[in-house]
Amino acid sequence: MDKLILDQANKVWREIGQYKTPEKFELEIEIYKKMLNFFQVGDYCYFIFSPPELRMEYTNPSITHLLGYSPEEFTLETFLSGIHPDDLQNYLNFEATITGFWKKLPAEKIMKYKTRYDFRMRCKNGEYKRILQQVAAIQSDEEGAVLRTFVIFTDISHLKQSNKMVLSIIGLEGEPSYIDLQPITQLVPAKELLTRREKEIVQLLSQNLPSAAIARQLRIGLSTVASHRKNIFRKTNTHTVLELVQLALEKGWI
Structure with missing residues (x-):
């Protein structure tokens, strides 16, 4: 894939992790807690990503059913090169917006938000699926550096025909949500339509x-x-x- 695109994505993710190396510790409880706040309405898979190290630490085997890749094949480069060319710039803009949002949060609130947006992703057989990506931090340090994230991909091809990509930052534990954001813009809490x-x-x-x-x-x-x-x-x-x-x-x- 284009080295410039990979470098752009790497820069954003390293900023999230503030160029630090995550310490090893048990994450199972935090992962299970996060899964309760994630929405799955179709086939899905999940993985753990380390922004400071720019690598997938764990990829669930269900990636094979969803996209056709083995966990070993689904590297960061495979992921980025699989994003539809027409969606890639928005993807990078959304990631930069999320990074800016996380960097402004107090350290104690880093894990009280999840992000969600969708894009088209190429399967191993060359076909594209519309993937809903949901991400939450599962490890950060006292300074607010995001060291590990929990990511779920859900196939929503059967639910959404529009190619419009929608970015939302969802507050958990009573924090405000920011819906249908334009990338790199002032964040205004959304008025909740539903209780x-x-x-x-x-x-x-x-x-x-x-x-x-x-x-x-x-x-x-x-x-x-x-x-x-x-x-x-x-x-x-x-x-x-x-x-x-x-x-x-x-x-x-x-």
């Missing part, structure tokens, strides 16, 4: 759960679920669950 409970129901609807199952899982009445569904469809001006999930992906709500 926390409504977002929970949207996620469960995206898993094809019927209202009765949603009521049991959330321990609320069936009539309450029906009321929430009615309000969700009214607020979003959608009429089917598929339309709702497509809109939620487009807006970065999930």
